[in-house]
Amino acid sequence: MNDQHSDLRELYQEVIFDHNRNPRNFHAMPDASHVAKGHNPLCGDQLMVYAKVEDGIVQDVSFVGHGCAISTASASLMTEAVRGMPIAEVEALFNDMHAMLTEAQPEARDFGKLEVLSGVREFPARVKCATLAWHTLHNAITQARDTARTE
Amino acid sequence: MNAPVAMTKPLALLDRGGDFPILSRPIKGRRLVYLDNGATTQKPQSVIEAETAYYQQSNANIHRGVHWLSQHATDLYEQGRESVRRLLNAARREEIVFTRGTTEAINLVAFSWARANLKAGDEILITGMEHHSNIVPWQLVCAQTGAHLRVAPVTDSGELDMQAYRSLLGARTRLVGVAHVSNALGTINPVAEVTRLAHEAGALVLIDGAQAVAHKVVDVQALDCDFYVFSGHKLYGPTGIGALYARYAILKDMPPWQGGGDMIHTVSFEESTYADVPQRFEAGTPNIAGVVGMDAAIRYVQDVGLDAIAAHERSLLELATEELLSLGGLRIIGTAAQKAGIVSFVVDGIHPHDLGTILDTEGVAIRAGHHCAMPLMTRFGIPGTARASLALYNTEEDVAALAAALRKAQKLFGVGR
Numbered sequence: 001m002n003d004q005h006s007d008l009r010e011l012y013q014e015v016i017f018d019h020n021r022n023p024r025n026f027h028a029m030p031d032a033s034h035v036a037k038g039h040n041p042l043c044g045d046q047l048m049v050y051a052k053v054e055d056g057i058v059q060d061v062s063f064v065g066h067g068c069a070i071s072t073a074s075a076s077l078m079t080e081a082v083r084g085m086p087i088a089e090v091e092a093l094f095n096d097m098h099a100m101l102t103e104a105q106p107e108a109r110d111f112g113k114l115e116v117l118s119g120v121r122e123f124p125a126r127v128k129c130a131t132l133a134w135h136t137l138h139n140a141i142t143q144a145r146d147t148a149r150t151e
Numbered sequence: 152m153n154a155p156v157a158m159t160k161p162l163a164l165l166d167r168g169g170d171f172p173i174l175s176r177p178i179k180g181r182r183l184v185y186l187d188n189g190a191t192t193q194k195p196q197s198v199i200e201a202e203t204a205y206y207q208q209s210n211a212n213i214h215r216g217v218h219w220l221s222q223h224a225t226d227l228y229e230q231g232r233e234s235v236r237r238l239l240n241a242a243r244r245e246e247i248v249f250t251r252g253t254t255e256a257i258n259l260v261a262f263s264w265a266r267a268n269l270k271a272g273d274e275i276l277i278t279g280m281e282h283h284s285n286i287v288p289w290q291l292v293c294a295q296t297g298a299h300l301r302v303a304p305v306t307d308s309g310e311l312d313m314q315a316y317r318s319l320l321g322a323r324t325r326l327v328g329v330a331h332v333s334n335a336l337g338t339i340n341p342v343a344e345v346t347r348l349a350h351e352a353g354a355l356v357l358i359d360g361a362q363a364v365a366h367k368v369v370d371v372q373a374l375d376c377d378f379y380v381f382s383g384h385k386l387y388g389p390t391g392i393g394a395l396y397a398r399y400a401i402l403k404d405m406p407p408w409q410g411g412g413d414m415i416h417t418v419s420f421e422e423s424t425y426a427d428v429p430q431r432f433e434a435g436t437p438n439i440a441g442v443v444g445m446d447a448a449i450r451y452v453q454d455v456g457l458d459a460i461a462a463h464e465r466s467l468l469e470l471a472t473e474e475l476l477s478l479g480g481l482r483i484i485g486t487a488a489q490k491a492g493i494v495s496f497v498v499d500g501i502h503p504h505d506l507g508t509i510l511d512t513e514g515v516a517i518r519a520g521h522h523c524a525m526p527l528m529t530r531f532g533i534p535g536t537a538r539a540s541l542a543l544y545n546t547e548e549d550v551a552a553l554a555a556a557l558r559k560a561q562k563l564f565g566v567g568r
Binding site for chain 1: 501502503504505508509512519520521525528534535563564565
C-alpha cells in the first residue's frame with residue numbers, strides 16, 4: 001500500500017506537474033525542416049513534433065498536441081534535452097530512453113533531468129504515454145513520413 | 152411529510168458480492184473496487200463451475216457424434232440456445248445464432264444480410280453514439296456495395312436527437328443500427344420508438360444490446376426489432392461467446408458468411424447446399440463451453456432478477472452522480488434523462504489516463520479513454536473520459552471509494568476544492 005503510494009509519487013514528481021502545466025517549446029514551427037505526427041490509438045493521445053535540423057544538428061525543436069501529464073511532460077522535457085544535439089546523439093538518447101522506460105535494469109547513464117520519467121517503469125500501462133514523443137521525434141528526424149505509433 | 156433526512160441517500164438493494172470469487176482478491180494490497188463493468192463483468196462461481204463441469208463431465212463435439220457424450224454436449228449447447236431465447240423473449244429458438252460476441256454478430260448481419268441486400272445509393276443510418284463495432288462493419292459494407300452511412304446526431308445531454316433521426320429516415324434507408332445503451336455515456340435510447348419509425352420508413356433495425364442485457368429486461372418481440380446482438384462476457388458469462396437474434400422471416404433467407412463444417416447440408420466439389428438456420432451461420436466447432444457458461448450466467452441474472460438488478464444499479468447511479476458532482480471541478484458527460492449505470496466524466500486539470508492510474512493505486516478499477524467511441528468524443532470536443540460502470544455486485548462502499556480516490560487525485564494534481 002505504501003509502496004503503491006511511493007511509486008505514485010515517483011511517477012508524478014513536481015517536475016512532471018510543472019512541465020504538464022507549462023509545457024516548454026509548445027508551439028508549431030512553420031519553418032521546421034522535419035515534422036512528424038504521433039498517435040497512440042489506445043488512448044487517443046496525439047501530437048506533432050517539429051525539428052529544425054542544420055548541419056546535422058537539431059537547432060530547434062517543438063511540439064503541439066494533447067495528452068496526459070506523462071505524455072505532455074515527456075514531450076516537453078524531450079524538447080529541452082535534445083536542442084543543440086547532433087542527430088546521432090539524439091538517436092542514441094532515443095534508444096537509451098526507450099531502455100530506461102521499458103527495461104527493469106537499464107544500463108547506467110546520466111539522464112539528467114529526464115531521470116524524472118524513470119518512475120513510469122513501475123506502471124507498464126503508462127510506458128507508451130512516455131515514449132510517444134520520442135518515437136515521434138525519431139520518425140521526424142529519420143524522415144519516416146508515417147504517423148508514429150507506440151504499438 | 153415526516154420523511155427522515157437519512158432517507159435522502161438511496162440504499163443499495165442487492166448484496167451479491169459473495170457470489171463472485173475475484174472480488175475477494177486484493178489488488179496491490181487493497182480491496183478491489185471494480186467499476187469497469189462496461190468493459191467486462193466478473194463471473195459468479197456458478198458460471199466458473201459450469202464451464203469446469205462441462206470439461207470434466209460433458210466435453211465432446213456437437214451435432215455429429217453418434218456416441219452418448221456427443222449427444223449430451225449437443226443437448227447442453229441447444230439448451231443454451233433456449234436460454235438465450237428466453238432471455239430475449241424471442242418467438243423461436245431458430246432465431247438465435249451463437250457468435251463470438253457482439254462484434255461478430257454485427258459483422259454477421261453486415262456481411263450476410265447487408266452485402267446481399269444493399270445496392271448503390273441505399274443508406275444505413277446509425278447514431279452518433281455508436282461503439283466502433285456498430286460503425287466500422289457498416290463502413291466496410293458501404294465500401295463494397297456503394298451504400299452510404301448516415302449518422303443521427305447526439306444532443307448536448309447525450310441523447311439521440313429524435314427530430315434529426317426522423318428527418319434522416321427516408322425511402323433509401325434500408326437499415327438502422329442503434330445502441331440500446333451507450334457504452335460511453337450510459338444513455339438508454341428509446342429503441343422501441345426508433346424501431347417503429349424505422350419500420351414506417353421501410354428499414355430494418357439492428358439493436359446493439361451489449362450494454363443492456365445485463366442491466367434490464369429485454370423483449371425483442373415487444374421492441375419489434377429485426378436484429379438484436381449481445382456478448383456473454385458483459386452478462387457475467389465467459390468471453391468469446393455472444394449471440395445474434397434475427398427475426399426468422401429475415402434470417403431464413405440470409406446467405407452464409409463463413410463456410411465450413413456444421414453449416415452445410417450437402418457438399419460436392421461442384422456445389423454445396425446449406426443447412427437451415429441457425430446452423431447455417433455456425434460454421435466450424437463452436438465455443439461449446441462458452442455457451443454452457445453463458446447459459447449459467449443467464450440463469451444467474453434471472454435468479455437475481457433483472458428488475459432487481461436495474462433498481463439496484465439505478466440507486467447506485469444516483470448516488471455516484473451526486474457524490475461526483477459534490478467534488479467540484481468535475482463534469483459528467485452524458486446527462487440523459489434515461490440512463491443505465493454508467494458515469495462518464497472529465498476532471499478539470501487531470502487527463503483521464505492520469506486519473507485511471509491514480510485510482511488504480513487505490514484499488515479502484517475504471518476505464519479511461521475514448522471507449523471505442525471516438526466520433527462521440529469528437530462530438531463533445533474531448534479526447535476521452537474516465538468511466539465508472541456499475542454491476543449488480545457494486546455497493547455504496549464502492550461508490551464512496553471512487554469519490555475518495557478522485558479527491559486524492561485532485562489533491563495530488565492540486566486541482567478541485
